[in-house]
Structures are given as C-alpha cells and as structure tokens.
Amino acid sequence: MEFEGFNMNICFVLPGIARGPVGGYKVVYEYANRLVKENNNVSILYLNQDFLKNYNVPFFLKKMGARFLMWLEPTWFKLDHRIKKVSNLDKKYKKQLGRLDVCFATSAEKTVYEVDKNLSANKKFYLIQDYENWNIDNTKLINTYKVGFKNIVIAKWLKKVVDKYSKDESILIPNAIDTHLYTRKVPIQKRRNHTIALLYHEAPHKGLKNAFQVLKRLKQQYPDLEVTMFGKFPKPDFPNWITYxxxxxxxxxxxxxxxxxxxxxxxxxxxFGLTGIEAMACGACLVSTNYKGVQEYAVDRYNALLSSVGDIEAQVNNVKLIFENPDIQEELSSNGVSYTKNFTWTEAMKKLNDAIEE
Structure with a gap:
C-alpha cells in the first residue's frame, strides 16, 4: 500500500483512560488532533481491562462505565471530535477500528503487547517517551524495544538507550508545544516578585519531597512567598500560602x-518534562534539577538555572538569585521564550509524517 500522508486509518493505543492531565497522553492527543486535520481517520484504543479492577462489578457494568468515561474524557484537553474512541472491552473493538494503515504503541505496559499480538496494521510504531521501568522490570522493558516496531523517541538521551537494544535505529522527534497557546502574556517585571509555580505529582521520581524542602526554606526567607501548584491528584493538606x-x-x-x-x-x-518547557514559553524563569530530560531544552545560565539532583540548597539559592535580580529575571525569561520556539508542532509533524511515509 502506498502512503501519501492523507486518508490513512491511524490508531494510537493507550493504557486506559486518564482522568486528569498526563504528559504522555497530552503528546498523543496532540498528534491525533493534527493527523485528523491532515484528513486522516484517527482512532484511540483504550486498554480498559484494569478499569474498576478493585471493585467486584459485573463485566457489562465495567464495559458501560468505561464507555461513559471515554465519552467524557479528556475534560482537560480539547480532543478533536472527529477522533474515534474505542474500548478493548467491547467485543467488536477490532471491527470498530477497521483495517489499520498505521498503529502506535505508546507505553511499555500493555500497549506493546496489544499492538504486536492483537492488532494488524501495515506499519507499526512505538512512541517511547521515557524509560518506563516503574511497574515492569528492566529486562521486560528492554524487550519492548526489540519487538520490531519502528521506535520513535522524544529525547536524545532516550535514543542512546533504545538504540542499544533495538533492531533498527530509532527516530528522534523531540516533544513539541503549541507555541500559539503557550506564550508570554505578562512581562516578567509585571508579575508579583516572590511567586513560584510547580507541578504536583505523587510519583517518587518527580521529586516533590525535595521541592517541598525548597519551598519551606524559601518561605522562611520570604514571608510573602506565594506558591501555585497544579496536578491530577486530589488536593493535599497544603498550608494557605499554596494554591492548588x-x-x-x-x-x-x-x-x-x-x-x-x-x-x-x-x-x-x-x-522530557513538558511543564518545564511550557513554563519557559510563557516567560517564567525555570529553576530545575539537571535531570536528563530537561537537558533537551534547558541551558544553565542561559534560559534556566540548573543544579544537581537532590541539591536543596542549590535550588534555594537559584530561586533567590532570580527573586533578587531583575536583570537575571529578564534575561532568563526572554531567552526561554525565544528558545522554546524551536519546539514547534509543525516540525514534529513533518518528522512524524516522514516516518510514516518512509
């Protein structure tokens, strides 16, 4: 079959329904929206076998509940209404998907197996957005790179890891942001000075325990400090100077x-760290640990202030440096806005379509 980039039947497979914002899902939804606008037929297959797994409910209620949630979600993202949402709990889900030209696995858990064993497609891809060894061991994870799909990675460091084990060289497509949506609307000097925002996430690798230590020390030094957090989890018992x-x-x-x-x-x-680059695009000064993913877009002392992972004092000092130096605020903010313009969806879609049409 000839691939012309249009009128293809394309499916993304996701490991269940996300009730709140998830970075990996957001990237998939962005690709799906843009592929639909290019006149492709796009489906999202949700693997819902674990839906309500902790509750003793009849299968038909489980199926109906999953179907309702698919219709409702995502409430946090504007998904194009032309995208078909399908549940693997429906007996005829393969028939609903139709004959697939292109199919994407999107996570090590569940989706690689589904795409490999249960779905037929002319071309199969594996969108790898992290080293996902949270719930599976390293051997099983590495084996997902060897299945034989065309692997797509979102970061240079991840490409090095995947290419060590995969049969063919992976394709690097850095994550993109909507540079029309994520823009600087308020100049940095017109924002209240002692203000910080961050993502609230309960996974240990997100480092929130360390972040709270940084915030507590800063609050002692800046009594008027105001902190804003956002996330998908229920509101914790925060002090009144943190808005969630x-x-x-x-x-x-x-x-x-x-x-x-x-x-x-x-x-x-x-x-990768989508929230970091989104914040930079909106003119906030990024103070981050120097983890691998952030190095895809953050350059220390140019568009961000970076420090070693776990170094609480260094992060406190970097925040203070910004708070107390308007010139550094302006430089980091302006350089951040300029640099993030390199991460456009136009470029990402060109690379994705090139991979599909190869």
Missing part, C-alpha cells in the same frame, strides 16, 4: 505560568 488546581485545563496552566516569576522543578528522573 486539580485537573487544570491548558488555558489555566497558561494563566498560572504567566502569573509567576519562577517555575520550580525538582525532578529526579524524567523523559
């Missing part, structure tokens, strides 16, 4: 990014 938004929309996160001087990231390890 659960399941914030894209528009709300843009508002948050534009309201603060600093975006703080204490991540231990992560594939």
């Amino acid at each position: 938004y659960r399941n914030a929309s894209q528009e709300k996160t843009v508002e948050i990014y534009n309201s603060v001087k600093v975006f703080l990231c204490s991540t231990i390890e992560e594939g």
Whole structure:
C-alpha cells in the first residue's frame, strides 16, 4: 500500500483512560488532533481491562462505565471530535477500528503487547517517551524495544538507550508545544516578585519531597512567598500560602505560568518534562534539577538555572538569585521564550509524517 500522508486509518493505543492531565497522553492527543486535520481517520484504543479492577462489578457494568468515561474524557484537553474512541472491552473493538494503515504503541505496559499480538496494521510504531521501568522490570522493558516496531523517541538521551537494544535505529522527534497557546502574556517585571509555580505529582521520581524542602526554606526567607501548584491528584493538606488546581485545563496552566516569576522543578528522573518547557514559553524563569530530560531544552545560565539532583540548597539559592535580580529575571525569561520556539508542532509533524511515509 502506498502512503501519501492523507486518508490513512491511524490508531494510537493507550493504557486506559486518564482522568486528569498526563504528559504522555497530552503528546498523543496532540498528534491525533493534527493527523485528523491532515484528513486522516484517527482512532484511540483504550486498554480498559484494569478499569474498576478493585471493585467486584459485573463485566457489562465495567464495559458501560468505561464507555461513559471515554465519552467524557479528556475534560482537560480539547480532543478533536472527529477522533474515534474505542474500548478493548467491547467485543467488536477490532471491527470498530477497521483495517489499520498505521498503529502506535505508546507505553511499555500493555500497549506493546496489544499492538504486536492483537492488532494488524501495515506499519507499526512505538512512541517511547521515557524509560518506563516503574511497574515492569528492566529486562521486560528492554524487550519492548526489540519487538520490531519502528521506535520513535522524544529525547536524545532516550535514543542512546533504545538504540542499544533495538533492531533498527530509532527516530528522534523531540516533544513539541503549541507555541500559539503557550506564550508570554505578562512581562516578567509585571508579575508579583516572590511567586513560584510547580507541578504536583505523587510519583517518587518527580521529586516533590525535595521541592517541598525548597519551598519551606524559601518561605522562611520570604514571608510573602506565594506558591501555585497544579496536578491530577486530589488536593493535599497544603498550608494557605499554596494554591492548588486539580485537573487544570491548558488555558489555566497558561494563566498560572504567566502569573509567576519562577517555575520550580525538582525532578529526579524524567523523559522530557513538558511543564518545564511550557513554563519557559510563557516567560517564567525555570529553576530545575539537571535531570536528563530537561537537558533537551534547558541551558544553565542561559534560559534556566540548573543544579544537581537532590541539591536543596542549590535550588534555594537559584530561586533567590532570580527573586533578587531583575536583570537575571529578564534575561532568563526572554531567552526561554525565544528558545522554546524551536519546539514547534509543525516540525514534529513533518518528522512524524516522514516516518510514516518512509
């Protein structure tokens, strides 16, 4: 079959329904939206076998509940209405998908097996967004790179890892952001000075324990410090100087990014770090640990202030440096906005279509 980039039947396979913002899902949804606009037929297959797994409910209720949630979600992202959402709990889900030209596995858990064993497609890809050894051991994870799909990676460091084990060289397509949505609307000097935003995430590798230590020390030195957090988890018992938004929309996160001087990231390890680059695009000064993923877009002392993972004192000092130096604020903010313009969806889609049509 000849691939012309249009009128193809394309499917992304996701490991269940995300009730709140998830970076990996967001990237898939962005690709899906743009492929639909290029006149392709796009489906998203949700692997819902674990839906309500902790509850003793009849299968038909489980199936109906999953179907309702698929219709409802994502509430946090504007997914094109032309995209077909399919559940693997439906007996005829393969028939609903139709004959696939292109199929994407999107995670090590569940989706690689589904695409490999249960779905037929002329071309199969594996979109790898992190070294996903959270719930599977390293051997099983590495074996997913060897299945034989065309691997796509979102970071240079990840490409080095995957290419060690895969049969063919992977394709590097760095994550992109919507540079029309994520923009600097409020100049850095017009924002309240002692303000910080960060992502709240309960996974240990996100480094929130360290971030809270940084915030507590800063609050002691700046009594007027105001912190804004957003995330998908229920609101924790925060002190009153921390404002929390659960399941914030894209528009709300843009508002948050534009309201603060600093975006703080204490991540231990992560594939890329979308919130960091989004905040930079909105003019916030990024203070981050120097984990592998952030190195894809952050350059220390140019568009961000980076420090060793786990170094609490260094992050405190970097925030203070920004708070107390308007010139550094302006330089980091302006360089961040300029640099992030390199990460456009136009470029990402060109690379993806080239890979599909190869």
